[in-house]
């Protein structure tokens with residue numbers, strides 16, 4: 636199981652001490668065979684890579700520029716730079732970036748370059764509330780997967796994160812029956828039967844008991860609740876209780 640912490644634009648150097656508890660917890664429970672990945676703002680990756688050294692916790696970026704090479708792109712960083720400071724994973728296609736204008740084609744380029752750099756990609760897909768209401772969910776997910784992964788034969792370093800846009804940061808989660816159907820629908824699109832699919836969107840220490848029952852779910856992408864070490868640990872603990 637994956638537990639991916641997406642800190643979004645939150646967090647500072649001072650706050651990193653709270654992660655000592657997470658390090659202790661993860662180290663003590665290593666045999667349970669789960670993977671914890673922290674995706675903090677890029678400003679914290681280097682410090683965290685030192686803190687997580689010799690621990691099983693990995694780091695990831697939250698987005699990258701699509702260019703494989705360095706270039707005159709003020710304010711941007713690419714996957715090579717993220718890898719250089721310790722990232723092994725990279726979240727791409729998050730709806731908060733799609734809402735800022737990222738389309739499936741651009742996300743496809745980012746995924747290709749992230750893979751070339753050697754990062755594992757956490758590829759976010761999900762429908763808006765309007766699309767859901769219009770019964771477009773399956774079509775939207777299919778398109779996002781088709782265009783986002785166009786031309787990528789080897790998908791072993793891709794983890795899909797199904798994140799309904801309307802569930803992110805709202806406290807709402809889909810009906811379990813819908814989630815079971817959609818995770819099945821997504822997995823069926825891949826030849827490799829062990830394709831990893833995570834759920835994300837308002838995952839917290841209270842609803843995890845329900846969410847962990849999703850058939851064949853491979854883990855969770857956690858936003859707000861991951862900023863609180865205790866809540867994040869609780870989510871992992873409850874998944875195994």
Ligand code: PGA
Pocket residue numbers: 641798802803804805835836837838856857858859860
């Ligand atoms: P949330 O965010 O858990 O705060 O809803 C999830 C995400 O956006 O990845």
